[in-house]
Amino acid sequence: MPAVVAELEQATRSPVRMCVIDLGTNSFHAVIVDALPGTFRVVDRFKEMVRLGEEGLQGQRLSEAAMQRAIRALRRIRQLAEGWGATEFLACATSAIREAENGGELLQRIRSEVGLHVRVIDGLQEARLIYKGVRRAVPMPEPVLIMDVGGGSVEFIVGTSQQPLHLFSLKLGAARMTRRFVRHDPATREELKALRAFYREQLHPVFEAARAHGVREVVGSSGAMENLASVCARMRGEVARSIYEQPFPAEDFRRVARRIMRLSREQRRRLRGIDPKRVDQIVAAAALIDVVLKDLAIERVRISPHALREGLVVDFVERNAPLLARLTAFADVRRRSIYEMGWRFDWEYRHAQQVAALALQLFDATQSLHGLGHVDRELLEYAALLHDIGYHISHRSHHKHGLYLIKHADLRGFTSEEIAVLANVVRYHRGSLPKPTHADYMALSEENRVRVCKLAALLRLAEGLDRSHNQNVRTLHVRLESDRLVLHLETRGDPELEVWGVRRSAELFEQTFGRTVEVSATAEPPLLEETAGA
CATH class of the missing domain: 3.30.420.40 (ATPase, nucleotide binding domain)
Structure with a gap:
């Protein structure tokens, strides 16, 4: 078989x-x-x-x-x-x-x-991520100025669909500027004048970069820009079209911004298109947008449906393209979670697969002996796949490190009881046998301690069957007798290491099930000369 x-x-x-x-x-x-x-x-x-x-x-x-x-x-x-x-x-x-x-x-x-x-x-990382999000949603064949007006900071990116040319993150967010400059309702002429002057002072490097690349278009990617676009669309009678589908003349956008700056809080609250929760900060945002559009002689404004989160x-x-390519093969959340953990901790994939396949074959062949169910079979497979992840921390005591990693890995789809069993099976795939002095083992219920011993006994044998880590066992024959478990291996090369591995790993099986383990092997004859054309 x-x-x-x-x-x-x-x-x-x-x-x-x-x-x-x-x-x-x-x-x-x-x-x-x-x-x-x-x-x-x-x-x-x-x-x-x-x-x-x-x-x-x-x-x-x-x-x-x-x-x-x-x-x-x-x-x-x-x-x-x-x-x-x-x-x-x-x-x-x-x-x-x-x-x-x-x-x-x-x-x-x-x-x-x-x-x-x-x-x-940080701010520049934020700007770069905003650019990635906007680029996916908005074509930018010519250089544009991307603006993302947040509450604390504003990100500016001069770029095209090919690359970002300049990235800026300035502490000019609407909440920050409102607290600093806007004290009256509506904002006074003096407050707005001071606010606009401060914007111009801070925006000098942004304006230089935009002018150097001949920018004539702004792409907005924030709630404030969306609010102004919604008001502008209503003013232009374009409510049937999404704000993300229509370009806005910059002069229309400025007209909306200047109107908002003059309104009282109550008037802004009643203005359709303004989010009620942005009413207090929209004046500062509108002033910033107006300054940018005016000073750069912007001709057109577009709104991006994508921003930082899409970036x-x-x-x-x-x-994570390679990881996604692997993970998307798994529809089951439990299996995906196990494989993700394996790749995260640099597992030895071929060895893990070989041990898992051999462990499942042993489980099926000894079903009448251990009497475990399909959930236990699944946990054995996952323990076999993860049995060596402790190497990520240290080769020494890697079985103990494996228990710790599994306990704290936030594996999805598993109960806390299943995770505890899984972690303990990995713990006992090598090293000492379970003892009353082992805290994690003794924290299990008596029923689960029995499960761990049975599953770990099978995992130890399976791990011994790939002791070389070379997937040397081509075929495993298993025969369960009244007093012993008989294993015969057909190997691709010298079988001595795998035979030694089984004999060395048999103690827990023999102690748990009261049956001895016997192992023999047949090796394929070595290839003495290379076949022509091979």
């Missing part, structure tokens, strides 16, 4: 469903996507207005109220994403968290209370 080891083949691919979250100063944006090698498909989008700086950033600290809003919002986002079946989460934090003295405290709370690891990116997906797909 052959122990076949082959690459997994499936006619169809199953995408990796992931949730990408942009933790901005004003709002948290999430997008659910199905990621495939080289591409992705958007499944759903949602937004939570958090306004991390609503109470102000006195002393550059986030308020307790703001942090609680952030935690609640991320819990809702995670719940929605899991409802969509998302198995991967990618979250990044920008200006407000990046600059806050207690930003690290918030990140720790998110990790412990929500279970999300948040990556903090994160594009970046993930680009950087």
Whole structure:
């Protein structure tokens, strides 16, 4: 009966469903996507207005109220994403968290209370990711100026579809500028004059770069730009078309911006197209947009449906193309999670596959002896696949390191009990036998300790059958007798190492099942000369 080891083949691919979250100063944006090698498909989008700086950033600290809003919002986002079946989460934090003295405290709370690891990116990284997102959605044959107006910072990118030419991240966000310059409702002429003068001073390097490349078009990729575009579309009678499908004359856009700057808060709140939660900050954003359009003599404005979060997906797909090509072969979340962990920790793939195939053959041949079910068979296969991942930490005691990695790997689709069994089976694939002094083993129920012993006994034999790590066993014959387990190996080369490996690994099997293990082998004759044309 052959122990076949082959690459997994499936006619169809199953995408990796992931949730990408942009933790901005004003709002948290999430997008659910199905990621495939080289591409992705958007499944759903949602937004939570958090306004991390609503109470102000006195002393550059986030308020307790703001942090609680952030935690609640991320819990809702995670719940929605899991409802969509998302198995991967990618979250990044920008200006407000990046600059806050207690930003690290918030990140720790998110990790412990929500279970999300948040990556903090700097301004230029943010600009580069925004560019990647916009480039996927908007054709840019000629140089354009991409603007992403956030609450804390504004990212500017001069570039084409081929490459970003200049990247800028300036602390000119709408929330920040509102707190600094706008004190009255509506904003006074003096406030607006001071605000515009400050913008011009700070934007000098952006203007130089844009003029050097003859920029005549702005592409907006933020909520503020979308709000102005929505008002502009209504003013022009173009409500039937999406704001992402129509170019806007810059003069029409400026007319909307100047109108917004003159309105009171209550008037802005009633203006269709303005998000009620942006009413307080839209004046500062409108002033910035007006300055850019005027001073650069911009002719046209377009709006991108993609921004930072889509850029994160594009970046993930680009950087992880080989991994995605492997993972999308698996529709089952448990199997995908196991293989992902193996690749993450640089497993020896061929050896892991060989040991898994041999372990399953032993399991099936000894079914009447161990009496375990299909879930145990699955756990044995996964333990065999992961049995050597502890090498990622150290060759010495790698079986113990393997237990630790599996316990803390957040494997998806498994119960905590299954993870504990899996980790302990890996722990006992070599080294000492289970003992009452081993804390992780004794933490199991009595039933699960028996399962671990049975599965680990089979895994030890399977690992011994590939002791050379060369997949030398071509065929394994298994015969279960009343007092012994008889194994006969047909090998591709000298079988001595595999025979020694089985004999050395038999103790747990013999102790657990009360049967001796006998092993013999037949090797194929060596190839004495190379066949012509081989």
